[in-house]
Amino acid sequence: MTTSTEPAPATTSKFDLVALIPFIGWHLLLIPGFLFIDFKWEYVALVAVTYFLRMFGVTAGYHRYFSHRAFKTNRVFQFLLAFLAQTSAQKGVLWWAAHHRHHHRHSDQEDDLHSPSRTGFWWSHVGWIMSTKYEATRFESIRDFARFPELVWLNKHHILPAMVALFVMWLLGGLPWMFYGGVVSTVLLWHGTFTINSLSHIFGRRRYVTTDTSRNNFFFALLTMGEGWHNNHHFHQNTANQGWFWWEVDATFAILKALSWIGVVSDLRVVSEQTKYAFRIYTEAQKAQLRAETRFDAWRKRPQPPAPTPTPEAMPALQALAPRPALER
Numbered sequence: 001m002t003t004s005t006e007p008a009p010a011t012t013s014k015f016d017l018v019a020l021i022p023f024i025g026w027h028l029l030l031i032p033g034f035l036f037i038d039f040k041w042e043y044v045a046l047v048a049v050t051y052f053l054r055m056f057g058v059t060a061g062y063h064r065y066f067s068h069r070a071f072k073t074n075r076v077f078q079f080l081l082a083f084l085a086q087t088s089a090q091k092g093v094l095w096w097a098a099h100h101r102h103h104h105r106h107s108d109q110e111d112d113l114h115s116p117s118r119t120g121f122w123w124s125h126v127g128w129i130m131s132t133k134y135e136a137t138r139f140e141s142i143r144d145f146a147r148f149p150e151l152v153w154l155n156k157h158h159i160l161p162a163m164v165a166l167f168v169m170w171l172l173g174g175l176p177w178m179f180y181g182g183v184v185s186t187v188l189l190w191h192g193t194f195t196i197n198s199l200s201h202i203f204g205r206r207r208y209v210t211t212d213t214s215r216n217n218f219f220f221a222l223l224t225m226g227e228g229w230h231n232n233h234h235f236h237q238n239t240a241n242q243g244w245f246w247w248e249v250d251a252t253f254a255i256l257k258a259l260s261w262i263g264v265v266s267d268l269r270v271v272s273e274q275t276k277y278a279f280r281i282y283t284e285a286q287k288a289q290l291r292a293e294t295r296f297d298a299w300r301k302r303p304q305p306p307a308p309t310p311t312p313e314a315m316p317a318l319q320a321l322a323p324r325p326a327l328e329r
Ligand SMILES: [Zn+2]
Pocket: 103, 107, 196, 197, 201, 214, 230, 234
């Protein structure tokens, strides 16, 4: 990966077929693996453990910590989190977080690198992340973490943690473990993560008015340890919890909470009551807009400008819902 500080070129949706070869090749390894390695139920458990452990690295690391600074931790755990995230083979931690910050700045607008409504499902799912056009790390968007030389080094050698993880699988269980814990689990982890950029802007319910097509989806939240509450997240980005109501399962936040009890992480930002219940004072026009945007085929339409915000008369009602400050720590 190059490490230029130049901004990436303007958006495209032209598939880079050569760059997709390793990705497709990794999928093709599934065929001989399933044909020639005798199945055992313990391999299903191995896939589950390696999938969810690394999904935690993706969601708590790449996403909530490095992209959104939703909690604090020490320098050693910060490095371990980056390393764990990179075992998922989704490029460097600074690359990932900088591009994700860019997504939030331009969600479903012209400059968004992965918008299903603008560039189609497959491009938003995998085309953009594999494209050599966006290989450079956008250092201008990640200066806060680029001051740690160990993270810059890890970002540069981004494939190393994934290789180490494969080697550990081989040491522990030979070829079968390498296949199930490395190949099968990584393919599932890629598609599990990529659903957030693609399907979470297509299927699900919209509770909050945002300038993008983000949605909340229970099933994706299970697969991604809480990232499926994507409409919540686009409405208010910087919280360590993305499931805001009791039924909105968020395994990543539960683990972060447990880690905070033993002092590994701290200052978990959580959503305020004011933000969580903002939908209660939506105007009829806003409610109608959300209903229309939740329709199955609505994702194909580019997002409309938001309906007018609540009138000043409605603001006291909003404030009454807010016994606590906007961002609790
Ligand atoms: Zn999004």
